[in-house]
Amino acid sequence: MPQLLDTDLHAAVEDAAAHLYVWALKDIPQDLRDALRDAAGRETSVPGQRVLSTILKNVDVADSEKNLVCQDTGIAVYTCRVGEHFPLHPARIYEALHDGTARATLEHPLRSNAVHTITRENTGPNVGHRLPIVHWEFIQDWDGLDVKCVPKGSGSENMSFLKMCVPADGVKGIKQFVLESIVGAGGKPCPPGIVGVGIGGSADYAMYLAKEAIARPIGTRNSDPIVAQLEDELYGLLNETGIGPMGLGGDVTVLNCHIEHADTHMTLNPVAVNYQCWAARRATAHIAADGTTDFDREA
Amino acid sequence: MAVHEVTFPITDEKEILKLRAGDEVVVQGHIIGIRDRTQIRIFDQGIEPPMDLRGAFLLHTAPGVRKLDDGRYEKVCIGTTTSARMVRFTEPLGAQYGVRAICGKGGFPDEAIEPMRKHGMVYFAIVGGAAALETTQIEEIEEVAWEELMPECLWKFRVKDFGPLTVGIDAHGNSLYHDVQAAATKKLEELYARL
Numbered sequence: 001m002p003q004l005l006d007t008d009l010h011a012a013v014e015d016a017a018a019h020l021y022v023w024a025l026k027d028i029p030q031d032l033r034d035a036l037r038d039a040a041g042r043e044t045s046v047p048g049q050r051v052l053s054t055i056l057k058n059v060d061v062a063d064s065e066k067n068l069v070c071q072d073t074g075i076a077v078y079t080c081r082v083g084e085h086f087p088l089h090p091a092r093i094y095e096a097l098h099d100g101t102a103r104a105t106l107e108h109p110l111r112s113n114a115v116h117t118i119t120r121e122n123t124g125p126n127v128g129h130r131l132p133i134v135h136w137e138f139i140q141d142w143d144g145l146d147v148k149c150v151p152k153g154s155g156s157e158n159m160s161f162l163k164m165c166v167p168a169d170g171v172k173g174i175k176q177f178v179l180e181s182i183v184g185a186g187g188k189p190c191p192p193g194i195v196g197v198g199i200g201g202s203a204d205y206a207m208y209l210a211k212e213a214i215a216r217p218i219g220t221r222n223s224d225p226i227v228a229q230l231e232d233e234l235y236g237l238l239n240e241t242g243i244g245p246m247g248l249g250g251d252v253t254v255l256n257c258h259i260e261h262a263d264t265h266m267t268l269n270p271v272a273v274n275y276q277c278w279a280a281r282r283a284t285a286h287i288a289a290d291g292t293t294d295f296d297r298e299a
Numbered sequence: 300m301a302v303h304e305v306t307f308p309i310t311d312e313k314e315i316l317k318l319r320a321g322d323e324v325v326v327q328g329h330i331i332g333i334r335d336r337t338q339i340r341i342f343d344q345g346i347e348p349p350m351d352l353r354g355a356f357l358l359h360t361a362p363g364v365r366k367l368d369d370g371r372y373e374k375v376c377i378g379t380t381t382s383a384r385m386v387r388f389t390e391p392l393g394a395q396y397g398v399r400a401i402c403g404k405g406g407f408p409d410e411a412i413e414p415m416r417k418h419g420m421v422y423f424a425i426v427g428g429a430a431a432l433e434t435t436q437i438e439e440i441e442e443v444a445w446e447e448l449m450p451e452c453l454w455k456f457r458v459k460d461f462g463p464l465t466v467g468i469d470a471h472g473n474s475l476y477h478d479v480q481a482a483a484t485k486k487l488e489e490l491y492a493r494l
Contacts, residue, residue: 046300047321047424047465047475054426054463062431071363071378071430109375111363111450155381155405155427172494179490183483186476188381188405190427237490241483246424247406248465249479279428 009088010096012291013147017100019295020149021076021126022108024283025068029297031218032255032280033059039192039245039252048250055245055278070279073110074151076101076132079215083142087289093145094134102127113154135212143289148282148299150215156277159189162207165269174199174271175234181273182238182254187247190277192255194218195238198272199227201262209260210274215282217298219256231259245278255280307400308354312419315399318466320473324423325462329441330356330402332454334380337445338388349444350453352396356423359385359403361450364440372440377456378430381405382422393418404428406467406476415468422468424475436461 036059040052062069078097082090105112105125114128115121123129161181165173178197185191198209221228235257244250255278264270284299300321305314306328318324331350340346362377382403389411392398399420401407404427411422425433442455468474 050323050463050465051426054429054432058426058429058432061435065431065435067431067434068363068376069431070428071360071376071434072380072428073363109363109365111361111376153428158381175494176491179487183480183487186406186480187424187427188383190404240490241486243479243483246404246426246465247479248424248467248475249482277428 006088006092009291010092012287012293013088013093013096013145014100014103016147016285016287016293017078017097017149018104018107020147020283020285021101021104021151022110023295024149024151024281025073025110026062026066027297028059028069028279028281029217031298035218035255036278039255043245043250043252045244045248045250047248048245048252051245051248052252069281070153071111072153072155073105073113073126074153075113075157076126077135077150077152077211078132079135079137079148079150079212081137081139081146083139083144085143085289086145087143090136097132097134097147098127101125101132135208145287146284146299147287148215148284150282153190153277153279156189156193156275159185159275160207161273162203163271164203165271167267167269169269171230173269175237177271178234178273179237179241183241183243185275186243189275190279191243191247192245192252193278194276194280195234195254195257196274196276197234197257197259198274199259199261199270200264201270202264202268203270205262206270206272207274209262210272213258213260214274214276214280216258218280220258222259222261224261227259227261231257307356309399310354315419315421315470318421318469319471320466320469320475322466323462324464324466325460326356326458326464327460328458330358330456330458330461332360332362332456333357334359334361334451335384336448336451337453338385340445340448342388342391348453350442350455352392352398355398356400356402357392357398358456359401360454362454364450372443374434374437374440376430377434377437379404379425379427379433381427382407386411389420390414393420402464409474409477411468412472412474412477415470416472419470421466421470423464424467425464
């Protein structure tokens with residue numbers, strides 16, 4: 001079999017990125033559709049029901065009009081799982097993700113949100129210095145690449161919170177901070193969404209983990225049973241706050257709560273909250289070493 | 300909780316005064332799209348907006364559009380942004396320009412309640428993120444001013460059956476956001492006690 005050229009694989013990754021970005025924006029995953037329908041079924045407040053039935057209608061209209069679910073095309077965030085034997089170097093994978101993001105933005109066209117952080121001048125088609133953002137994970141004994149695209153809206157990203165709790169605050173301090181953050185956010189992050197919580201590690205890593213948490217399929221649980229129990233408990237508590245859909249009051253404040261954790265220093269107890277709006281968009285591509293690509297809306 | 304249909308721009312203040320926090324509203328007529336940079340230009344840089352805002356319905360938006368060969372704009376995807384960033388413009392919008400309704404998502408903090416009561420204004424809550432539906436309710440982009448602020452220009456849209464919206468803050472000093480926050484803050488004390 002002839003050796004696959006780097007340029008071909010580069011093209012495959014770029015094509016995947018371009019497709020994933022637009023696809024994620026238009027066709028939300030089935031688990032999210034189910035969670036929204038379930039939420040509409042149990043909401044009892046009048047404004048809350050109005051919001052949830054409008055959301056369901058909107059998802060249908062996006063399908064029938066082939067339009068974006070939400071106008072905020074977000075900031076393109078990719079999570080890459082790279083096998084150690086995948087033939088394209090991560091430096092080139094990054095370049096392909098960058099080029100694919102720009103191409104999708106120009107071809108669709110999508111609103112371009114990227115600006116220089118001081119001058120606020122637009123920096124290009126949803127790309128710029130260190131944009132898109134890529135999270136990396138490297139996998140031993142594997143030659144594939146998984147790319148997950150999470151277009152992250154700014155309304156929910158603005159509702160991100162970090163607290164360096166001290167060890168004496170314990171788990172109670174973590175729970176209180178998550179609760180006060182979501183109550184404080186009110187309707188701004190477009191509830192009901194997914195509350196991502198990162199605990200442990202360091203300040204920067206806790207927020208990174210919170211972002212990983214919001215990208216999981218809804219209702220999945222951390223493999224550590226102690227953390228999974230905390231996910232269940234926080235999910236229940238958050239829905240007792242009464243913030244409700246779009247902050248107008250009601251029973252459904254969050255669709256779920258996901259936690260990712262890392263071990264930490266004996267004197268640290270960091271907790272980060274990253275909110276994902278109800279339009280919790282994500283789409284994944286599995287790319288084999290020969291460039292064959294399988295798209296997966298549910299991963 | 301009543302259901303109303305209101306046409307903008309309004310000429311009769313009674314149209315606003317009949318609305319109560321929690322009511323459902325569907326809007327007809329013309330609405331004006333506005334955002335952070337648009338309002339910074341009007342109020343911080345003191346530049347007069349080239350559109351009449353009297354009786355207007357303002358929508359917090361930065362639409363996704365396509366420019367046509369004849370210079371006009373075609374809608375691609377039009378949705379609504381978080382309002383709270385722009386709350387400080389409420390008072391001058393009412394006092395200087397006679398704006399009657401501001402529509403956005405996520406609500407305004409309590410500092411909007413008094414200007415809205417004083418100037419007979421309401422805040423309409425739209426469903427954030429429901430842009431596919433919202434786009435179908437915007438019939439046409441009729442005018443664009445300050446194109447150099449793209450996409451944060453001043454936009455004039457003709458709408459049909461725009462909504463459903465919820466009256467978040469009415470012109471009588473009531474705010475759903477205030478009430479929900481007050482109840483949630485009280486609830487937190489109870490939840491903390493159980494931890």
